[in-house]
Amino acid sequence: MTELRIILFLIGVAVLGAIYYFGTRKKVDIEDELDFSEGEEDIVSVRPNDLPRKKSGLTVDEAHQAHEAENVQTQKDKIVTLFLHARDGQQFDWHLIQSAAEQVGLEFGQDNLYYRFKGFGNNKELIFMVANMLKPGIFQPDMRTTGLVLIMTLPGIMPALDMWDTMFPVGERIAEILGGKLTDENHHIFSRQRIASMREEMREFDHKHSIQ
Template structure:
């Protein structure tokens, strides 16, 4: 045991010495002062040995230039360079007059505003003048002139000469039959007939039942009138469609509408179309009616 303890103590001492030696060596290695002192000493000893023609050494460092106090021309040359730069820098803010443009703009806009104000004043004067003129010039035109010009025209349009001829068509039930009022009334309304004056039906210019009367429809049996409230209990042997010549509008067109209405009623009610002499309607009868119309219209 004693030998073993001795060996351990020797090894520990050797280890401590090795650590101390290693620390001293590493500290010595990290110190660059001797190297720098050596290089600086060499530079002092050989100032121009390692420099090229332009005066730079191997590290690219030039020789130290000593500026004398009496070298005033160099300072004078440097001073103008500084002075020349300053005006160039200061000339940029010198453009500040451009900032005065918004000050000039109101002066240019001022007369425009004055012109606009004058224009508005002229407009007001013209409008006032027009307002003064309108009541005097317009009122008599609206109240007097149209009334005097329109009324005679309406009276002339409503007036017709005395009738020269009357065209009549009959729609009669077949022998042994009658036309029922419950069936007749819907047919008349479908063909745009309207119950009106003299208690009979009329066909007007407008399908809604307004405008001038083109032709009329009456009961063929005396007294020739209808009672719309009792049409369900009404029955008749036939009805008569008639128009006077001259008439309002185109006489040929009005007769064509009347003939088509008579034919439609005959088809819907199962009746027959007859002429004014209660003869069956045919092509020759139609031609005779057209000649009668032309004779009156011409």
């Protein structure tokens, strides 16, 4: 359970990082807060405590321990993100997001984020999560957003390549349903070469961790 909480904490940190990255085209000040862009006009700030922690159930002490574990594991952990952008001048409607999520088998958590698990009931294990690209990263009824972000943390419950082969098709399918554009962490559209390079990156990660 503690290991799962640490993983969920790290993913929460990844959400902040992904949202922050999306806003780096604008001037940012991260001394006290992380800033990111909501659309193309407004700067909205989000603090670490703004993201929900309800699902992880972390106490202050546990969060501190998870943070320490994160520092120790920095060299080993890898965060893989996919961005799903709405077409220029458009937004994704909450009801369409909800429908798309149900179609691809995502579960809506009590913290208002979507999750893909392996297994059922008490045996569920996290594969990846989906967050709102805009502050505060969660999904709310009747909201609209310019994008989503899919996030997985490696090493995970399966080989990295298997996790990628689970998350990427889901991203593609959601993009198809919503009429959006799926990109990598650098906001580049996926070409065949890029997909192949990502799969090779996952293989290399698996190989590296299999011999450690």
